[in-house]
Amino acid sequence: MSAAPHKRKPLASSILLWVRADQPRQTGMDYWRDPHSGIISATPGLEEYRQIHLAERNPGLWPDTRGLETAIPADRRIDGVAEVTFGSLLSPLRGRAQTRLAFKDEINVFRRTLLYAGPPYSARWYDVAEPGRRPGARALVYLRRRPEVGGRAFRKLVTGELAPALAGTGVLRELRTQTFLPWNEKLWDTPDVAHDNPSGQRFHASVMLGFDDLAARAAFFASREVERLSSALAPHVSAIHAYDVSAALTFVSRGVILPHYRQ
Template sequence: MVVRPVTTTTATKTLSGIYPVRYRADLPRRVADEYWAGPHAELVKRGGHILEYNQYHFAETDHGYWPATPTVGTHPAEMFRWNGVTEVRLRNYPEMARAAYGMLGTIFHDEQNVFDNVLGHVCGPGGGSWWTVGHDPSVGHRTVLLLRRRRGVRRRRFHTFVHNAFGPVLAAAGALDTRAYTFLPFTGIAHRTPGLAHSYPPGHRHDGAIIFGLPHRNDVAGLLSDPAVDDIVAQQAQTLTAVHAYSVARTVSVIDQVGR
């Protein structure tokens, strides 16, 4: 029997990292998916010092379904569309350093075997909020929202909107295993693995993310019809210029040590 972690009303703050990935164009999608979930994941397991490590493999065609409002883009450009996201949670900064050291010569050098581009985003103290006590394996469908902050809007205001409004409203409306993240500036420089790119043009970068689950993909429409969620959509242009929704075709829970 699968035990579902409890959805909480009060957010737990986390030290986390979010890593959008784009596969090598010269590899078939199926080959890249299996390598990321197989040999690469096995290297991650042996590295240590990580509380939770999830891979979210995006569907090839199901994306861009967040409601659009004037001046807020919802459809990622094809040439800048991601194939997935890695989500990492750590206990503290010393453990982050130990985890990174353990990846030298192994995971970092392995990324060139499957990825063309990886962007490393550290969320910093309080930059991650969880409305769940841990990974929920029973969730039927997940969505990853990649958020772009409106330039001219201060980072503190963006942080408040994501953690105190957007995330809590989704959790209260019935979203499962909800996590919200805001990225520290310039943290992409912390992820410079050899043999692949680590940059995107400014107009195609993201400043935060929200990951949430539902029993089924069709339940997204019901979530969006909730009045509080509809109100968030109405407000989004004040803080954001893009909300790119990606349907997760496959979630791979590589490490799950939360609560142990």
């Protein structure tokens, strides 16, 4: 049996984003990449800032599973996700002035933004690939727990069972997990942008999966391993939305603003 991969526990959160509908979608995605990225990148205390651009056509990559919602509803389909990682617990306080600038700029590009945060250092980044080996394809998976499943038990399921099972497949070139605290609008109550998030549509964890290429990704979602995972997750999870990631752009890495984003 291969050894479990080394993992890091960063202080990370995610902001789910929907671009404005009164202009072409690509216009919004381009504005998010630049100039909006410059505002976020300049925030003091960032360890990493990454934009996850999701494909426009995203019906859902996770295979049909009895009892699970795997088709992504068109009216709640996410356009992108901002992954924000801080250097320490005090870093958000250092960046408050820059964050206010980001608040003001949101209306220029987004119609809805939702912040998901977990307990401090509850995110996990697993070293499942050799250094310098970057994924050629990715999928971003969101999970919604069943109402009768407690938050602590669910977080334990994701980090103690799901992540090791995924790492054990041997096909991943990136594996990152986040588990979320109950959603609270006041954590990211930006002006002039919607924050509607009905309780039945909220998420409780995310998993970023990286693969060598699109063929490897397709083979993974068609595999017996995923079929077994679905069966194991069904008693605990009501929805699994697996998004096709069109680009993952890193603007800040190891606390340094990159001269040009890295794909």
